[in-house]
Amino acid sequence: MEKINTVVWKLDNIQSGLDLERFKDRLRFINEELTKFETIIISKKVFENELIILSKMIKQIESAESLYYCLTTEDVDQNLLSILIEDISSLKSKVRVILSILQVNLFNMSEEQFDNWSNCINQKTFLSEIVKVRERLSKVDKTISSESLNYLAGTYRQIKIDLKVRDIYGRREKEISFSKANYLAFNHPDPTKRISVFEELNQTLETRANRFASIYNQMVSLRIKEVEKNVSMLDESLKLNGISKQILNAMWEVLDTNLTEFSSYIRVKSEELGKDKLSWYQLMSSTYEVYPPINFSEAINGIAKSLGNINSNISDFVNDAIKNGWVDAEPRNTKQPGGFCAPFLAEGESRISLSYFDTIDSARRLAHELGHAWHYQQMKDAPSLCFTDDFFEMTMAETASIFFETVYIDYVIQSTNVLSVKKTYLKSNIQRCLNYLMNIRGAFLFEEKFYELRKNGELDAVQIEQLSIECQDQAYGNSLSEYEPFVWIKYEHFYQADTPFYNYPYIFGFLFSIGIVEIAKSDGLFNKKFQEFLSETGVMPLNQLVKKHFNIDLSKPDFWQGSINKLSNDIQEYIELQKKGF
Template sequence: MDTSILLPRWNLDNLQNGLDIEKFENQLSSIKEKMIELEEDSKVAALKPSELLTLSQMIKQIESAESFYYCLTTEEVEPFQLTSIIGSISKLKSHVYIAISNLEQLLVTMNEAQLSEWKKSIEEPNFLQELEVEKEGPSKQEKVISTFARETLSGLEDLYIQVRNHIKVRIEPDKEASFAEAMKMAFSHPEQSKRTHAFKELNNTLESQSNIFASIYNQMTGIRLNENKVKEVDYLDGSLKSNGISKTTLDAMWTAVDSNIQELSNWVKKKEKAETDQNSWHELMTSSPKGSFSITFSQAVDEITTSLAAIDPDMSEFVKAAISKGWVDAEPRTSKSPGGFCAPFIQEGESRISLSYDNSLDSARRLAHELGHAWHYKQMDTSSSLRFLDDALEMTMAESSSIFFETVFIDHVIRNAKEAAAKKEILRSKIELSLNYLMSIRGAFLFENEFYELRKKGQLNAKQIEGLSLKSQKKAFGSTLRDYDPFVWIKYVQFYQANVPFYNYPYSFGYLLSIGLLELAKEEEHFDRKFQKLLSGTGKLPLEQLFKEHFHIDLSQPHFWERAMQNIIRDIEQYNHLQ
């Protein structure tokens, strides 16, 4: 069996300046000097082609620095240093946005001849496509407000992380746990009694701190609503646009989920009758092992590469290379937050993946998921750009790639399970995962949607937010569970992402899209090439348009989504027939 000693640690030495924080901070200072100079130049004259190329290079360097910061959060780096670093990075991004805003304002004031002459001097086609130079473009007031909103939201996200990371949960009379440790115990400990105790103590602690989290969330939502008011758009419009889909497509997806919710609810009810001690939201969401199935890290890598080879050998070879080159840090450490992440280094053509591997099927699934993100980043265009990855990367597309990898892996393990008991155990895990993607995340979407509506009228206190959280979960789960969690809105960082409002629904979208893609992989000729082209088009065209271009499917119509849901129903039927 693998132990933490045998689990791989990532190689950070060839990124930035490794763990030399002083050199890293000096590098950020150097970028700041160049950015201030560019920002000043942008105030008096339209930036020259050489200056735009420099700005593009600065953007890539800032992106790499931000990804490296996320890697540092799992290492033994002092919290005050991390706070200083992310503050510097946020300020650098603000300088970029201001410089681009200044340029766009100057271009708007040019006459046709001047503008035409300036455009002729620009050799990078991406630059002209990305700059908003039309007369009817955003006003200066709108751009100033957007820049202010981005910087303030980033600060509030950092405040949330700091407050959360300083939480201490007394899980034993003489022992305190960090937020990350308490979350891991509550959702992953093999003993139910200890999971339940950790969950209770964590919630008690969060309740005592709920007012400050309510204040942060109210402020973030208020800032977004005010920005939307100036721009005269609905609060969901920006999210849909950044995800490359229409409201019609989102509704088509949710309609498919809702039309099959009874089948999902029936499975939950049937499970409740068989396991009366596991009919709560908490136990349904736990990733603790419910049987004897275990998988070491090396076995997981073998199964992931084998499963992907049948669809696209390039994917399989990519995974092998990522592991061998030291992209993955699988060692459990208290400094790591729950779950995992994939930090992209687009300019360097690499990624870094963090997770705490514990030989469970869930940790193997997470590994596949994060490798799917890395594959997506590898496909993305590396040409010069004036946009940050955050502004170009559609979360719907990103989650489709990552969940596609994990779905391919899980289906492969199910097919090759030699014993019926093991097959049933893994199939059960897959179904419960679908409940998370389609019911739990549906609850998060309902919560966010209604919170925005209510926030228009004024701030909500902690108790009101807790009540709204419970109400949304009950609706999403069809009132099938014994009890729910009033503090989901505090536990998950997705609610506090500065750059991504309504972060939750892309997971549901990506889950169903990945299931549909897996069906297409069985039917479509040259699926591997089409899928790579789909991913490489991220940010160039809306996802809906790309999907129609490469697979000739209209996602705004219900057929694709209903077909994906039927695959989940078949999983439930298969589970029910297994002895």
């Protein structure tokens, strides 16, 4: 097995790298060019050459935004980062204003003038994109709202970065970061240490709960004002994610039908620990027993081999991503929990950030982010007048990533001959599944109800905490003894500036990925279908793409139940191993 050390990414060959002065100069240049473009577009017709220039500027802004996210993990002045993201947000707003002017100009043309103009445009996608740009994006209040949301999201991140949690376990009391405390609370091998840090972390969050409540209330209020009357934020989210309420309800129906099956695993875990019921924390803690360590080299080789069994191109891609410095797996206090993949579509590259800790969960997360990078690699870097986040549905985004982690985890389980170790990995996989289907479902229920309640006024920290607990209880089928009061603070996704209802796309991607993994095992044409499916991201709504490439009707419960059956089989295998004393 090839030895690979935990790596740090290469940023110096992307945009301005760590040179922040060059970064600021680049943003100023783009702003000046957009100002010139806006002057031109107001005074005369623009033709294909000008539209191509605008398309290239959009790509540059997207790459700048990705570089910003990479810089958030480095030792960089947070105040400067806040200024940079505000500048990037302003550039995106300026582009949308320019597109709205284009729309008005086209609307004011006669039919003959429009035909003459459009006949001069060879890049026909430009025409459809201009028409598709939603008029509400060009409104002044949208611009103000976007900037305000980015400011609030940045404030949330800064408060979390500044948090200091007491670590009273050991000889000397010390202070640790939120990120480190959150990791130790769930992964330290000593259960006494885990519980100690978890309790201290929650006590720290309780002292700041009112501040977090204020931020979340403001963000939701801004979003509610953005949508049209009689249209819910969820309806808007579903439209942007390319699925219907019927599809979402079919998925929820299957989950509710199988709650008893999921709870059977929780009951077994409770019996193992000699308890009537587990708490949320006890269920989510990953180290009841120590998992066999998986170092970075083993993870990369396992990911490459497991996915190579489906498509050899993916295996080569994974190895090349490491060799070319796309991945930063070094644990640092500047990193938030979890990970991300930042695309640089114009450059044909990506950058992945996570903290790797030689665990099965770290290996799974690495596979997940590599899946995102593979998806971006399939997307054509064609001229476009849209930002990627205007058409890149989260439901689609979470498909390749969870496909990668599912294939990898199945490989780890099937490659293990020692039954006690297999049981351990099965447990890890089942808990991963329950995290998607119960924990994230609870986050969806919370967000859905919060948006409705927020229309009548602000909720204070105590009310938010109670609502979160009630929604968790519903999602877990009342199978736990107590729940996590500060999920609504710990999960950064709630505070993303541009992504309300982040949650159900993960559940969709999870169940959809499991379903197509099963298809991959029997369909000799799967590789071609999957790559074409990913390459057509945004070309048509996701449900239509699924029908086109896989002939699956997502509004029918049968497909979703097939995915759940895979989890049910894992649960039954785990229970059988438990009965045999492993």
